[in-house]
Amino acid sequence: MTNPKGAQGINRIGRLLDLVPYISAHQGISLTDLANAFSSTPAHITEDLNTLWMCGLPGYTPLELMELSFESGFVTIQNAQTLKRPRSLGRDEILALILGLEYLKDQVSSENVLKEIADLLAKLSNLVGNFIHERLTTAMPALAGIRSQLSLAVDHREALTIEYHSLVRDSVTFRTILPLDIFTENNTEYLLAFCNLSHSHRTFRLDRILSITQNSNESTIPEGTPNQNQGKTTINLSIISRERDVREAFGLEVKVHDSQRDLETSVDVFNTDWAVRIVMSMGGAVAIDAPTQTSRAVSERAAKALLGYEVGTA
Amino acid sequence: MFERDKDDLRTLGIEIEVGGLDPLFDDEAGYRIRPDSYALNLGEVTGSEIALLSLAAESWRGAALGDAAQSALNKLLSLGISSDYESIPAIAPKLLMNSENFLPIIRALADLRTIDFDYISKDLHVEKRTVNPFGLANSHGYWYLVGYDLSREDLRVFRLDRMQSQVAPSPNMAIFTVPENFDVQNVLNSQLFEPTMVAQLRVRKGKGFSLLAQSKILSDIDDFVLYEVGFSNRQKFIDSILWHGDDVIVQTPEDLRQEVVHKLRLLAGGNL
Known part of the structure; x- marks a missing residue:
């Protein structure tokens, strides 16, 4: 761990160990998809596969070697034996999942799903050895609901009507908008949308959106580039x-x-x-x-x- | 086998058992990896659990724990169980946290380890803090660490974006326990947001929206409404009143009214 090169070597072995079960579960996956899943490049993954190809359980007869094929750009694996079982989750991985689940909890209302999340949290916390999830809250319930409604609307290119509080003007207005993108700046989340009221592209702070209603009638959003903001x-x-x-x-x-x-x-x-x-x-x-x-x-x-x-x- | 190999395996998180395993050479120390400690440790997992865990991992995309979440997701997807999204609501969660201090804090919370960091005080001095981390919470767009400050000997709240250094495990390691019934949200609310004082404000109709979250109407006066408003942080409350200019006028208490008038006079400056 002290020298970075060694750590890199270890990381590579970790990746090799994780590649085998992943390919086993995704037979015929393309090199590109595989590289994406492991945040790597096809070239690196090919190198890894070449290394793996030489591996097998002791005995080392051709029968016990793993059979990998990847020349065609699509990867299959046979004979992976025990290595095809995924490795146990590391501590950081467990913590990331715990926090993610805690966060999901605030956005779900179904009793069954909540129960499933609670069971998973108990299982994962058990692995960490203390009930860390009870000492974390990621809750922004109101905002979380608004965010998921908006991001679905962005995905589906759906028009919405929002009730918006403009802090600068200190007024509340209803606007029909077409949500385009959600982005973050200085710890604050913003929505970029085309606004029918001002007939231009506008940004809205998520925490100032008071309510959202789905728009049944299609809104007409003109094509074109966003309006230039007024001067700086x-x-x-x-x-x-x-x-x-x-x-x-x-x-x-x-x-x-x-x-x-x-x-x-x-x-x-x-x-x-x-x-x-x-x-x-x-x-x-x-x-x-x-x-x-x-x-x-x-x-x-x-x-x-x-x-x-x-x-x-x- | 080399000690270095064993260390490498431990670094990978693989548990090994060391001992004389070869019946013919009992002075030869070997090691072995138990399949049940090597393989994924979640027990039986259903398709909808995989879907939930995938969503949980997905919420980290591009944020602080993105890499760890991605590798966890790969392991889960290697189980060969297809995700069952039937029962899961259509949501697109996204955690907003890019501070590099997030992971060390989460680790310290999991390990109950004391941490050190530099913190920006109100007057922009940097102070070294040594804290037993109790909990972490997100509120009003900021992440807060709640913990016992060893030098102040008190429970304190820290905003993550005001930390000036890497959070590091403290060399003065102390063993601590989190108080029973500790509730991070409660502490945060009572220290930061719970109204402990009230004021009467005259607010122009249709204005002052952000001040009126915790308020009740007392009476109607022409263009204005008289509200009773609760607040917790005097400074922030005054800032917010001033922000609203002539749309919000303090009636009582008198000292608050005086302070706002004093500040308005400062601001009016040459116009007086």
């Missing part, structure tokens, strides 16, 4: 305090500095109203240096809010 604005900021919060709010890199910190920074935004609201929410911990019209927007907004407190501005 570069905003210069001075961070006065609460640096971690400010940076996280703007999605800026949170890094530790050594001595003198550079508290002036800039951020590119597509929507200056969003930047204004963030600066507001930081309550004076960050100030906008430029452009002046954006910094004026902050002070005007604050002055307007003060009127609500009937304390006047003087």
